[in-house]
Amino acid sequence: MEIQEIIKPENLVYQKTPLLNDDVMHYCPGCSHGVVHKLLAELIEEMDLQEKTIGVAPVGCSVFAYNYIDIDWQEAAHGRAPAVATGIARINPDNFVFTYQGDGDLASIGTAEIMHACNRGENILVIFINNGIYGMTGGQMAPTTLEGMVTSTTPNGRNVDLNGYPMKITNLIAQLPGTSYVTRQSVHTAAAVRKCKRSIKKAIQNVLDKKGTSFVEVVSTCNSGWKMTPVDSNKWMEENMIPYYPLGDMKDTIKGEHSDR
Amino acid sequence: MGEVKLMKGNEVLAEAAIRCGCDGYFGYPITPQSEVMETLMAREPWNETGMVVLQAESEVAAINMVYGAAATGKKVMTSSSSPGISLMSEGISYIAGAELPCLLVNVQRGGPGLGTIQPSQADYFQTVKGGGHGDYKLIVLAPSSVQEMNDFVDLGFELAFKYRNPAMILADGAIGQMMEKVELADSKPRWTKEEVVEKNGSWATTGKPATRKKNIVTSLEMDSGRMEQNNLRFQDKYRKMEENEVRYEAFQCDDAEFILVAFGTCSRVCQKTVEMARAKGLKVGLLRPITLYPFPNKIIKELARKALGFLSIEMSAGQMVEDIKLAVYEAGSNARVDYFGRMGGIIPTPTEVVEALEKIFSWELSYGVKRSY
Numbered sequence: 001m002e003i004q005e006i007i008k009p010e011n012l013v014y015q016k017t018p019l020l021n022d023d024v025m026h027y028c029p030g031c032s033h034g035v036v037h038k039l040l041a042e043l044i045e046e047m048d049l050q051e052k053t054i055g056v057a058p059v060g061c062s063v064f065a066y067n068y069i070d071i072d073w074q075e076a077a078h079g080r081a082p083a084v085a086t087g088i089a090r091i092n093p094d095n096f097v098f099t100y101q102g103d104g105d106l107a108s109i110g111t112a113e114i115m116h117a118c119n120r121g122e123n124i125l126v127i128f129i130n131n132g133i134y135g136m137t138g139g140q141m142a143p144t145t146l147e148g149m150v151t152s153t154t155p156n157g158r159n160v161d162l163n164g165y166p167m168k169i170t171n172l173i174a175q176l177p178g179t180s181y182v183t184r185q186s187v188h189t190a191a192a193v194r195k196c197k198r199s200i201k202k203a204i205q206n207v208l209d210k211k212g213t214s215f216v217e218v219v220s221t222c223n224s225g226w227k228m229t230p231v232d233s234n235k236w237m238e239e240n241m242i243p244y245y246p247l248g249d250m251k252d253t254i255k256g257e258h259s260d261r
Numbered sequence: 262m263g264e265v266k267l268m269k270g271n272e273v274l275a276e277a278a279i280r281c282g283c284d285g286y287f288g289y290p291i292t293p294q295s296e297v298m299e300t301l302m303a304r305e306p307w308n309e310t311g312m313v314v315l316q317a318e319s320e321v322a323a324i325n326m327v328y329g330a331a332a333t334g335k336k337v338m339t340s341s342s343s344p345g346i347s348l349m350s351e352g353i354s355y356i357a358g359a360e361l362p363c364l365l366v367n368v369q370r371g372g373p374g375l376g377t378i379q380p381s382q383a384d385y386f387q388t389v390k391g392g393g394h395g396d397y398k399l400i401v402l403a404p405s406s407v408q409e410m411n412d413f414v415d416l417g418f419e420l421a422f423k424y425r426n427p428a429m430i431l432a433d434g435a436i437g438q439m440m441e442k443v444e445l446a447d448s449k450p451r452w453t454k455e456e457v458v459e460k461n462g463s464w465a466t467t468g469k470p471a472t473r474k475k476n477i478v479t480s481l482e483m484d485s486g487r488m489e490q491n492n493l494r495f496q497d498k499y500r501k502m503e504e505n506e507v508r509y510e511a512f513q514c515d516d517a518e519f520i521l522v523a524f525g526t527c528s529r530v531c532q533k534t535v536e537m538a539r540a541k542g543l544k545v546g547l548l549r550p551i552t553l554y555p556f557p558n559k560i561i562k563e564l565a566r567k568a569l570g571f572l573s574i575e576m577s578a579g580q581m582v583e584d585i586k587l588a589v590y591e592a593g594s595n596a597r598v599d600y601f602g603r604m605g606g607i608i609p610t611p612t613e614v615v616e617a618l619e620k621i622f623s624w625e626l627s628y629g630v631k632r633s634y
Binding site: 050051052053054056057063066070071072073074075076077080083084085086087088090091092095112113115116 | 284285287313315317318319321322323325326327328329330331332333335337351352355359466467468469470471475476477478479480481
């Protein structure tokens with residue numbers, strides 16, 4: 001069969017969502033960001049939300065997220081995306097607003113903003129990419145860097161006496177009555193990608209239903225920062241990151257109700 | 262005539278915001294301006310106009326809420342006092358860099374550091390020269406009465422949207438705290454969603470319809486050539502402001518040999534000073550800049566042709582005096598420019614200013630001719 005016949009529309013089994021444009025992504029091959037971007041774009045299309053959606057991009061590797069998904073975007077200052085999203089969502093309650101943040105952005109410089117946005121129960125979705133390292137600036141220690149993990153600012157491994165402990169910020173978030181749905185997912189296998197998509201879909205629906213803040217952590221790889229191949233990164237993540245940051249739903253309720261697990 | 266009331270400057274800011282159709286206020290308490298948010302919260306404008314009022318967890322969060330809300334093309338504002346404005350300065354730089362309109366208010370207190378809660382004008386440099394990082398300017402309005410606290414809210418929004426640039430009302434603790442008669446503006450409705458899209462849909466994050474390209478609000482540009490072009494565009498905009506938006510008030514300047522230059526609270530002190538000095542036979546006038554940026558340097562250049570001296574009266578160590586010196590220098594004038602002021606939250610008295618004037622310009626007063634340098 002000729003290739004032209006194979007790619008006829010009736011033979012399509014999978015198509016890239018038109019909301020994900022054709023720009024070449026700046027992410028390193030093997031990075032989890034691209035997959036999470038795809039899930040978001042697919043869901044915004046499937047749930048018919050393009051005209052309602054406003055995305056807030058962070059400072060970090062996903063600083064250029066606005067280049068890839070065909071919706072209105074705003075670029076926040078480092079760590080301040082939840083405050084920016086609060087401003088957007090409060091005066092535009094009919095819009096669907098989400099932030100997309102990394103671990104340095106959300107769990108280090110932006111701890112005040114994320115805690116208080118979640119505590120107020122802002123009707124926003126927070127996507128939290130946790131790869132345990134600062135990718136954009138060249139592989140420095142993040143608040144979520146594991147004990148003993150080598151980064152450019154912990155060249156002999158993270159020493160908890162010097163640097164404190166890897167922060168399970170999602171567990172803290174789950175304690176806040178403003179949050180409705182708090183979950184930790186990954187995208188390192190096909191099954192994990194499908195599961196993560198279901199979680200993000202549920203989180204978006206919660207926001208649309210005004211149930212409070214929905215928070216999806218995605219435990220991710222940074223093969224460049226970790227100095228490993230993509231395949232080794234996935235393996236390392238399974239063996240080291242996921243035992244410390246176990247996957248699964250932490251909270252599934254509505255704003256104002258405590259459901260701590 | 263609109264409704265006339267006796268109100269505090271800070272309360273009037275809140276009332277004027279509601280009446281001018283403001284969509285949102287985001288703030289954090291700090292003395293001496295906490296009455297702004299307190300008044301708003303007590304008024305519950307969300308029941309009346311739909312205006313959102315939110316107490317943020319910090320000034321950093323408040324300014325970023327303003328940044329987010331302003332990007333959607335709506336009328337939003339914050340207010341704070343000096344230390345809080347320092348915290349907001351990063352966000353203000355982002356707002357200026359992303360070319361967003363919004364209204365900021367600084368009810369100044371004395372610094373540096375935690376300083377004092379008493380009034381000051383020591384944030385002049387911070388406000389008119391940038392404050393945050395990068396080459397940007399704010400439109401700066403300096404009220405000298407409670408009435409102007411009312412008037413400048415609407416004017417500030419108008420100029421902010423005209424130039425897609427943050428505007429700041431630079432008040433001080435005295436203007437914020439004192440009560441005066443004020444004629445309140447008539448209420449205007451908030452813009453409808455359709456009006457926002459019509460006015461600002463070309464740049465604002467209103468949600469992307471299939472019919473237009475996505476709007477991206479950012480100050481980031483990695484390409485140096487394009488970033489320079491952005492900066493040149495900003496500079497063009499600032500030149501237009503300098504051309505079109507200068508506002509000032511000249512008081513008995515026509516025959517004046519000595520010009521007091523003062524804004525805000527100090528300009529009120531200087532009105533009395535002019536009276537006292539005139540009673541002594543001294544030809545003294547007062548120039549009150551209303552816009553601190555753009556600075557009224559054209560009128561200073563004109564006045565410098567015949568004036569013997571300028572005295573900048575400030576509640577700071579002398580900041581605006583540098584801009585007066587620049588204007589006089591550009592005019593090629595021999596007029597002498599000096600400064601008198603008080604700090605630490607102290608307001609100079611008219612008597613002190615007359616004494617300073619007589620002392621500083623004793624040579625000119627004795628000989629009546631210009632000193633040549």
